[in-house]
Amino acid sequence: xxxxxxxxxxxxxxxxxxxxxxxxxxxxxxxxxxxxxxxxxxxxxxxxxxxxxxxxxxxxxxxxxxxxxxxxxxxxxxxxxxxxxxxxxxxxxxxxxxxxxxxxxxxxxxxxxxxxxxxxxxxxxx
Numbered sequence: 001x002x003x004x005x006x007x008x009x010x011x012x013x014x015x016x017x018x019x020x021x022x023x024x025x026x027x028x029x030x031x032x033x034x035x036x037x038x039x040x041x042x043x044x045x046x047x048x049x050x051x052x053x054x055x056x057x058x059x060x061x062x063x064x065x066x067x068x069x070x071x072x073x074x075x076x077x078x079x080x081x082x083x084x085x086x087x088x089x090x091x092x093x094x095x096x097x098x099x100x101x102x103x104x105x106x107x108x109x110x111x112x113x114x115x116x117x118x119x120x121x122x123x124x125x126x
Contacts (some may be wrong), residue, residue, distance in 0.1 A: 007077065013069045025058025026052045095113070 030052035035046045067075060081087055 005076070009072050010069055012067060012072050016066050016068060019059045019062035019066065020058075021055045023063060026055035026059060030056060 030049050033045050033049045033052065
C-alpha cells in the first residue's frame with residue numbers, strides 16, 4: 001500500500017465531514033435568500049438560490065457516496081488479503097495439520113483409555 005493511498009484512506013472521514021457541513025451551510029443560505037426573492041431583484045436572488053441548492057445537493061451527494069475510512073479500508077484491504085497466495089495456502093495447510101492433530105489425539109486417547117481401563121480392571125479384581 002502506497003503512502004498516498006494510505007493518506008487518502010485516512011482523510012475520507014474529514015472530506016465527508018467538510019462536504020456535509022458545506023451542504024448544510026448552502027441549505028441554510030438558500031433558506032435565508034427566500035425572503036429576498038419576494039422583495040428584491042428576482043433574477044439575481046433566484047440564480048443565487050439555485051447555486052446554493054446545487055451546492056447543498058453536491059455536498060450531500062459527496063457525503064453520502066464517499067466511503068468512510070473504515071469502509072474504504074475494507075474495500076482496499078480485504079481483497080488484498082483474501083487474494084494473497086500465502087493466505088490461500090494457509091487454509092489447506094491448516095486443514096492438513098488439523099487432520100494430523102486429530103489422528104494423533106485419537107491415538108493418544110485410545111492408548112490412555114485402554115491403559116486406564118486395564119489398570120482399573122486389575123484393581124477391581126484384587
